[in-house]
Amino acid sequence: MKKWIYTIIAVIGMALGTAGCKKAPINSDVEGFWILERFTVAETDETVECERLYYSITRMVTEVAEKDGSKGYGAYIGRTEYRNDETQLVLKDFKIRQSTGDSGQDAPVENLKHFGINNQQETVFDIVKCDGKEMILESDYARLELKKF
Numbered sequence: 001m002k003k004w005i006y007t008i009i010a011v012i013g014m015a016l017g018t019a020g021c022k023k024a025p026i027n028s029d030v031e032g033f034w035i036l037e038r039f040t041v042a043e044t045d046e047t048v049e050c051e052r053l054y055y056s057i058t059r060m061v062t063e064v065a066e067k068d069g070s071k072g073y074g075a076y077i078g079r080t081e082y083r084n085d086e087t088q089l090v091l092k093d094f095k096i097r098q099s100t101g102d103s104g105q106d107a108p109v110e111n112l113k114h115f116g117i118n119n120q121q122e123t124v125f126d127i128v129k130c131d132g133k134e135m136i137l138e139s140d141y142a143r144l145e146l147k148k149f
Contacts, residue, residue, distance in 0.1 A: 026059045027086050029132040034146040039116035041142050053115055062091050064115040073114045076107040089137060092122035116142040
């Protein structure tokens with residue numbers, strides 16, 4: 001009987017202990033791991049089909065990365081922000097990814113363009129569609145189509 005009581009107390013203690021430390025997503029439909037399938041450049045209407053380009057979006061940080069590195073696009077980390085009652089996603093201040101953080105060096109805009117981002121300082125995306133499985137983001141530069149994975 002004591003064994004069951006200790007087990008129940010331990011489970012309740014773990015649940016309460018981890019619940020207080022975990023930061024809940026601001027928008028759970030947007031935040032998560034996404035694969036960039038394609039993006040269309042607004043100015044030229046050119047659609048770029050993407051391979052192995054990923055977005056990891058959290059409440060405060062976004063990472064964009066080419067996972068196999070074969071094209072040399074790299075990995076970059078920036079800040080995440082929402083605007084206009086969470087109808088806009090703002091990605092800004094991208095830096096070159098290094099180990100568990102960033103290198104302090106600004107991400108090259110030419111490499112960010114492969115992820116549908118044309119500005120290192122700030123890109124404002126309208127959230128056109130987001131149902132937790134598919135997401136369409138649109139900025140003044142491009143319209144991005146992503147799928148959750």
